[in-house]
Amino acid sequence: MSKKSQNVASVELEFKPARKFSKKARISSLAQYKQLHRESIKKPATFWAREAKELLWQKKWSKVLDWKAPNAKWFVGGKINVCENCVDSHLINGRANKAAIIWEGEPGESRTLTYRQLHREVCQFANVLLAKGIKSKDRVLIYMPMVPEAAIAMLACARIGAVHSVVFGGFSAESIADRLEDCKAKAVITSDGGYRRGSVVPLKANVDEALKKYKGVETVIVYQRIGEKVTMKNGRDVYWHDEVAKVSDQHIAKGFDSEHPLFILYTSGSTGKPKGILHTSGGYLMGTYATTKYIFDMQDDDVYWCTADVGWITGHSYIVYGPLANGATQVMYEGAPNFPDFGRFWDIVEKYKVSIFYTAPTAIRAFIKAGDQFPEARDLSSLRLLGTVGEPINPEAWMWYHKKIGGGRCPIVDTWWQTETGAIMISPLPGCTPTKPGTATLPFFGVDAAILDETGQECRAGEGGKLVIRQPWPSMLRSIYGDKKRYRDTYWSDYKGVYTAGDGARKDKKGNFWITGRLDDVLNVSGHRLGTAEVESALVSHDSVAEAAVVGRPHEIKGQGVVAFVSLKGKFTGSDDLNKELRNHVGKVIGAIAKPDEIHFTTALPKTRSGKIMRRLLKELVATGEVTGNVTTLEDVEVIKSLQESLKK
């Protein structure tokens, strides 16, 4: 964060929601929020039983919560179909002809699906999955561009009780193979390609590559987005359009147990192996439904747009499940924010009269850099509410968003949450919470957030500590797929019965939470989580690399950039070519987002006498060029000098 932005934070500007906004909002006073929040913490069963009445249950639950830390069961005994809630329920409540998804392709074409049309397409595709022998609890990997069919595929899986695992289209063939192997997927749904910044991403070709390694996939369904020729393997690969033509568009959704697995989504942790975060049905739907309703204050005449990709949790919760369960109209955009230029997002806002807009701080910083002329040339007066997610928003970006995009009139909800939490945990409620640039403000209903010190005591106001959640919440992860032990160790072992988020934070006197960032070896690059160990293991898998250490460095647009230190095996010497080759290698192993911004060759890495790499020193070195921290445990102090030299090059 720059000096200037710290100054903005220190004057503590406070913005109160406009009366006009509050009057129409669901929660319109802080007193109302406090009373409901108190109830949701003291009597969670009462609070959630009332909320859950708004969902469609095929069989009512008998108990709201069964909690034996760290295992939660929500809405015990209930039977629900998540897809039916997102689609069918709107056919009988007057929204059948309401637009569910207004899609815009990167080249500029546009397509609208009403809830009735969405229903037809989802039913049809569910029948395709059934015809292909996909059964309840089978895993289906989805690797798609941002087209409505991505959401349709997810909803169709949910409808028949299959478990989807969406892999972001920017991930590599090797990443797909690792995930297929971990969840033992039976089918893959992909596309011939997708458009990104004017070029075609070869999704099917990546799947083909992955399937050379993992042999368990029986069916690959290919949606034709581009119309390019792709290799189709006889007996395994089929086209989406051929298959839907063979089946009925009628399908009756059956109820599944409230704890039936809904999806697995992989995310980075502090080891080289991504974690398959497991979410289940009733609780997850409850959490995404309620947060969409209260935090985005979703109204029937809103046009909502979340700019995330469905491959991330934000896309799962706030493109697919939350908004659709609320019967919202939403915009879905296929491509890049800067294609053909930085005016694209604002063109879309103007064209579809977007009223609620949800994006990431990294995008906002890129827009600031591109210049005010882009938003200034468009009519953004349809906007009434703005949101951010993914990383702490620096006050400069917040102020720009507020003024240039929100025209000074729109509340901003800075939403803190994680893949693991399933839904937003800390955020303003737009009709009542006073906001300040840089704080995600107050916990949502049912969220018992606190900041603890090492001994488990609650920190005093202003004091930094670990962000924890002290009570279970409906949309919490249920496990790491196939690894209960890692689930327990990662999230529930710092303090007894308490969830540790992995973030540092402090609370001010008014109870606002200020999130400061990850406490573990996890980077936040453009709002995406990336494990340093994951990048290191990708580097070490290259023939030339003996050892690697990866740290983050503050980056103007991305939040954090990736810096790698690499020592080579004897017969190799560092060169520009090798540097490039290693960057591409990481791109190939993980995906383009993981490519280091800088790679420094070094003869040795700073280590403790027991051989542990001291990343703390490297972090300081890349941020400041110096090492002032304690170096007494360092095995060889000379290493620092040589690293300083290599950084100057």
Ligand code: WT7
């Ligand atoms: C991590 C979770 C949740 C969807 C996007 C990322 C950081 C997220 C905020 C925010 C400060 C934030 C945290 C968190 N983070 N939102 N509003 N303020 N930090 O999901 O990949 O699971 O990453 O993103 O560090 O732990 P994710």
